Amino acid sequence: MLRLSKLSDYGTVIMAHMAREPARSVSAAELADAVGLAPTTVSKVLKLLTRAQLLGSRRGVHGGYALARSPEEISLAQVIAAVEGPIGVTECGAAAGLCAQEAACPSRASWLRVNRVVHEALDGVSLAEFARPAPPPATPVNLAAIHPGGGHTCAP
């Protein structure tokens, strides 16, 4: 399915929530309540996001998390990479490439292209536009054709 992991999904929901009130510091517990997920799970994701420097944190009695940058400067790609590691649909190129004659692989170029496009697509969506009703969808999209079904988490 080429699907995002649940944790990444949570990450986007959490970040979207925070983007609606940037500069405000919220605790993990409060956030968990807001998005309707288990506090421990939210906490785990917050730690990952903080480690990736997307969030700033303060400990202690009035501690909490806050966006490290403005929502316009944080992309979906950054959020996803923070939670589930580097983005890439294939993992060719590097070390243990089981490819034919190592460098002379016919498919490599194609995979690189796909990887690049995917990364750019994710990087082209900022938290700002992700969190708000999205003014104009740039290019009109045929909803039914593209979008297969499932059901994923979203902030209430």
Added chain:
Amino acid sequence: MLRLSKLSDYGTVIMAHMAREPARSVSAAELADAVGLAPTTVSKVLKLLTRAQLLGSRRGVHGGYALARSPEEISLAQVIAAVEGPIGVTECGAAAGLCAQEAACPSRASWLRVNRVVHEALDGVSLAEFARPAPPPATPVNLAAIHPGGGHTCAP
């Protein structure tokens, strides 16, 4: 990691191999030997590809598999969808959408856009260009920046 499943990877390798000699009918065993994977596994993937009408099959003593269409008319998206089901990084929109007020979801539009771009990227690569050294990579790509490491299967 937003990674492709192994089986899908196998699928692409197998299809690439067949695209190099279209119109030739090969048995699962021969193919397995060619790509260096377990015959049973190759067989499993071939069944999926056949069910999706990307391959034609013939049973019996001189049976085997062959491309159902020309390599130019088969895209990576089709191969991947055949092996691991419909492509989509998120599964919002459909039935069990746990979203806020069902239709009025701020993030939905963004996800749809991402899904569309990913699908188009995969659909824009035909087996023909995937199987051959790829004449000119259209837009020049910065290899190092985009491509994180791993190592995936490739036909020898």
Added chain:
DNA sequence: GTCATTTGGTACCGATTCAGTCCCGTTTTG
């Protein structure tokens, strides 16, 4: 007609990965 060959379908099991929880240490404030 019978048998070897090759695909079709499905069920199954082991291994890996993922999601979720918990515990304990550290920092901050009252």
Added chain:
DNA sequence: CAAAACGGGACTGAATCGGTACCAAATGAC
């Protein structure tokens, strides 16, 4: 010092995935 909150792992149960095996159906050779 005590309470509130984050930081970093470790651990566990569940779900998924990869791989294998088995048997039925089709085809062609003899």
